[in-house]
Amino acid sequence: MKYFSLQTPSHTASFKEAVIQGIAPDKGLYYPDHIPVLSPSFFNQIEKMSPVEIGMEVMHPFIEGVLSKGELRKVLEGVLDFEFPVIPLNEHMASLELFHGPTLAFKDVGARFMAQCLGLFSEEKQANVTVLVATSGDTGGAVANGFLGVAGVNVVILYPSGKVSPIQEKQLTTLGQNIQALEVSGSFDDCQAMVKTAFLDQEITQHKQLTSANSINVARWLPQMLYYFLAYKQLKPQLDASGKDLIFSVPSGNFGNICAGMVAREMGLPVKHFIAATNTNKVVPNFMETGTYLPKKSVATISNAMDVGDPSNFVRILEMQQHSLAQLKKGFSSYSFSDAQTKKAMKEILKKYAYTADPHGAVGYLGLESYQKEHKNTYGVFLETAHPVKFLEVVEETLGQTLTIPQKIVEVLSKQKKATKINDYQGLKAFLLS
Numbered sequence: 493m494k495y496f497s498l499q500t501p502s503h504t505a506s507f508k509e510a511v512i513q514g515i516a517p518d519k520g521l522y523y524p525d526h527i528p529v530l531s532p533s534f535f536n537q538i539e540k541m542s543p544v545e546i547g548m549e550v551m552h553p554f555i556e557g558v559l560s561k562g563e564l565r566k567v568l569e570g571v572l573d574f575e576f577p578v579i580p581l582n583e584h585m586a587s588l589e590l591f592h593g594p595t596l597a598f599k600d601v602g603a604r605f606m607a608q609c610l611g612l613f614s615e616e617k618q619a620n621v622t623v624l625v626a627t628s629g630d631t632g633g634a635v636a637n638g639f640l641g642v643a644g645v646n647v648v649i650l651y652p653s654g655k656v657s658p659i660q661e662k663q664l665t666t667l668g669q670n671i672q673a674l675e676v677s678g679s680f681d682d683c684q685a686m687v688k689t690a691f692l693d694q695e696i697t698q699h700k701q702l703t704s705a706n707s708i709n710v711a712r713w714l715p716q717m718l719y720y721f722l723a724y725k726q727l728k729p730q731l732d733a734s735g736k737d738l739i740f741s742v743p744s745g746n747f748g749n750i751c752a753g754m755v756a757r758e759m760g761l762p763v764k765h766f767i768a769a770t771n772t773n774k775v776v777p778n779f780m781e782t783g784t785y786l787p788k789k790s791v792a793t794i795s796n797a798m799d800v801g802d803p804s805n806f807v808r809i810l811e812m813q814q815h816s817l818a819q820l821k822k823g824f825s826s827y828s829f830s831d832a833q834t835k836k837a838m839k840e841i842l843k844k845y846a847y848t849a850d851p852h853g854a855v856g857y858l859g860l861e862s863y864q865k866e867h868k869n870t871y872g873v874f875l876e877t878a879h880p881v882k883f884l885e886v887v888e889e890t891l892g893q894t895l896t897i898p899q900k901i902v903e904v905l906s907k908q909k910k911a912t913k914i915n916d917y918q919g920l921k922a923f924l925l926s
């Protein structure tokens with residue numbers, strides 16, 4: 493498998509090169525040169541397969557020639573050691589819980605997969621790689637945890653001072669070892685701008701191999717396909733019996749997760765429709781209506797992991813659909829919801845189904861509900877992308893209930909914060925060169 497740059501299709505890279513660079517030299521996103529189709533026998537046997545066996549079949553074509561089967565198996569064993577349960581709410585709707593990983597965020601799978609791959613690559617090269625990442629909250633914790641102790645890889649995380657939740661801050665700043673946190677006096681956008689500047693700064697890149705760990709990196713993006721296969725494995729008997737069409741509603745920000753699900757469908761996974769549910773950052777719902785893609789400055793919402801004004805992975809979705817809006821519409825819809833609607837949905841889900849959803853999951857639920865109103869013979873799954881305690885204040889206030897803090901979080905809250913304060917780009921540069 494080769495990957496090509498969506499900016500300059502003649503520029504190609506191996507999986508390894510694409511992972512180490514993060515983004516192509518021309519700033520294009522890497523995209524696989526073909527999407528393999530899995531055999532019918534794989535889908536017939538999926539119920540009997542373990543998550544690691546499923547992961548082997550799905551991921552092998554994408555890493556072939558770079559990782560051996562033995563290496564891939566080891567990577568997957570390290571990644572898939574927690575549950576991805578489908579929780580039915582009624583006879584035509586379920587929640588797919590992706591928050592049972594070490595940092596209670598769905599980003600754990602991609603972050604761990606990428607960390608393991610980069611660890612293997614830097615072992616061979618005997619060289620150091622620095623992962624530089626800006627976070628508005630959830631990414632940092634998952635990346636910090638995934639990369640902790642990986643030899644040959646240093647991680648530098650920038651976060652906006654006072655703008656991440658106390659739990660998130662502790663998850664970023666208490667690990668030590670190869671993980672360093674920079675507390676930036678500024679906004680998330682400032683952090684991201686500094687990271688982008690560093691990638692272009694030759695005084696830094698001459699000395700350090702920098703890479704990114706957000707969903708533009710193929711090693712973080714592609715393994716998210718596994719969620720959809722693992723959900724299908726659990727639902728197959730009842731889908732076969734009911735004859736209903738499987739649909740997914742994905743709370744979306746940078747559109748990496750839903751794009752991975754759509755790759756899974758290209759590989760043969762029987763999914764009838766994808767719904768991208770967004771908050772009021774609605775560049776994609778607008779595009780579906782008007783055909784014009786107009787990036788906007790992001791606005792703050794209660795589902796803040798989706799506060800994205802220019803979703804980086806949407807170009808991959810367009811590429812997959814041959815840049816045809818008509819073709820995209822056949823299997824993809826997108827809806828936007830306000831904070832007021834999100835809170836109302838959280839209350840409704842609790843009252844009707846005795847289920848506690850976080851704001852992101854609630855946006856996914858709303859997307860599903862909108863679509864199912866007009867498409868009755870469907871079985872809908874919304875992705876619950878974060879544990880409700882990660883958004884403790886808003887969940888407790890909206891639902892009027894006190895949440896129990898899981899043990900993993902209690903432990904991290906008692907640890908000592910360690911972060912270096914920086915004020916501007918010069919601060920970052922001095923840090924990286926020291």
Ligand SMILES: *Cc1c(COP(=O)(O)O)cnc(C)c1O
Pocket residue numbers: 597598599630631707743744745746747748749750797798852877878
């Ligand atoms: C990152 C994140 C999302 C959005 O995922 P994308 O792949 O960026 O669309 C949704 N929910 C939560 C909780 C997240 O952390």
